[in-house]
Amino acid sequence: ESLDKGLEKSKTSFFDKLSKAVAGKSKVDDDVLDNLEEVLVTSDVGVDTTLKIIERIEARVARDKFMGTEELNVILREEIAGLLAETESNAAASEEKADGPYVIMVVGVNGVGKTTTIGKLAHQFTGQGLKVVLGAADTFRAAAIDQLEVWSERVNVPLIKQQMGSDPASVAFDTVQAAQTQGADVVLIDTAGRLHNKVNLMNELSKIKRVMQKVIPDAPHEVMLVLDGSTGQNAFEQAKQFTKATEVTSLAVTKLDGTAKGGVVIGISDQFQIPVKYIGVGEGIEDLQSFDKHEFVDSFFN
Numbered sequence: 001e002s003l004d005k006g007l008e009k010s011k012t013s014f015f016d017k018l019s020k021a022v023a024g025k026s027k028v029d030d031d032v033l034d035n036l037e038e039v040l041v042t043s044d045v046g047v048d049t050t051l052k053i054i055e056r057i058e059a060r061v062a063r064d065k066f067m068g069t070e071e072l073n074v075i076l077r078e079e080i081a082g083l084l085a086e087t088e089s090n091a092a093a094s095e096e097k098a099d100g101p102y103v104i105m106v107v108g109v110n111g112v113g114k115t116t117t118i119g120k121l122a123h124q125f126t127g128q129g130l131k132v133v134l135g136a137a138d139t140f141r142a143a144a145i146d147q148l149e150v151w152s153e154r155v156n157v158p159l160i161k162q163q164m165g166s167d168p169a170s171v172a173f174d175t176v177q178a179a180q181t182q183g184a185d186v187v188l189i190d191t192a193g194r195l196h197n198k199v200n201l202m203n204e205l206s207k208i209k210r211v212m213q214k215v216i217p218d219a220p221h222e223v224m225l226v227l228d229g230s231t232g233q234n235a236f237e238q239a240k241q242f243t244k245a246t247e248v249t250s251l252a253v254t255k256l257d258g259t260a261k262g263g264v265v266i267g268i269s270d271q272f273q274i275p276v277k278y279i280g281v282g283e284g285i286e287d288l289q290s291f292d293k294h295e296f297v298d299s300f301f302n
């Protein structure tokens with residue numbers, strides 16, 4: 001029920017808008033579809049994904065000749081669930097344990113909640129009895145290293161760091177090496193997300209990967225992109241840039257507590273075909289939830 005609470009704003013807003021879109025109508029017609037399109041776009045589902053949903057509903061209306069507005073709710077749920085990329089099991093970290101540490105490289109621009117998400121994840125993993133090591137490979141800002149240090153102390157997990165300005169790949173190397181020596185289960189590596197220079201970003205991320213692979217040949221096992229769910233189109237743009245710069249394998253969408261824009265999860269998952277693994281629903285250490293698409297869709301409609 002905490003998911004419902006966390007998504008209250010998105011839910012109320014989407015459901016309210018949807019109710020208004022069909023108010024006084026018993027069947028789905030062009031008016032209802034136009035209104036629905038507007039509701040989806042203003043909920044930040046994104047234009048492409050919205051059009052896809054509308055087309056599918058139109059096709060079903062054409063096929064069945066008639067669709068009641070109550071039925072629309074059910075069908076919309078099905079279509080949205082169908083668009084959300086399938087999330088793999090969250091047990092990945094413990095499954096990989098046998099072969100050494102499971103390495104997650106975390107990417108995303110500053111301010112999206114990257115450090116907070118790493119802290120919350122470290123807390124979850126230690127709660128599952130896993131041994132975690134953090135790496136401060138965002139060496140560009142002193143504050144990034146300091147903030148990660150605060151989390152490492154809070155969660156009581158080791159942090160591998162160097163001075164500000166040092167080579168991020170060198171920090172990543174030290175981190176995976178320390179993790180392997182200490183028999184850690186999970187490694188979370190923070191990276192700098194300076195999007196203004198795409199070539200630099202690409203080079204930096206591939207160098208980090210290459211250097212880590214000297215210690216653990218199949219690292220990173222996961223590249224997690226953190227996006228701020230309250231930023232709508234900016235989140236789309238960041239997903240576009242990062243997927244061009246590196247192979248992103250999972251998403252964490254933050255700040256879904258304070259926004260009426262949860263629809264961004266649907267659009268991004270559909271457009272980029274990357275599973276959303278976690279959602280952030282607050283600033284607290286417990287405010288990170290494993291993403292369950294059916295729960296998510298339900299919270300939109302109930």
Ligand code: GDP
Nearest residue numbers: 110111112113114115116254255280281282283
């Ligand atoms: P970074 O620059 O990407 O590392 O961002 P931080 O982790 O420092 O987070 C930036 C701000 O967003 C901080 O004030 C966090 O407390 C806040 N924040 C992070 N995740 C969430 C979330 O899920 N919900 C809310 N409301 N705030 C969040």
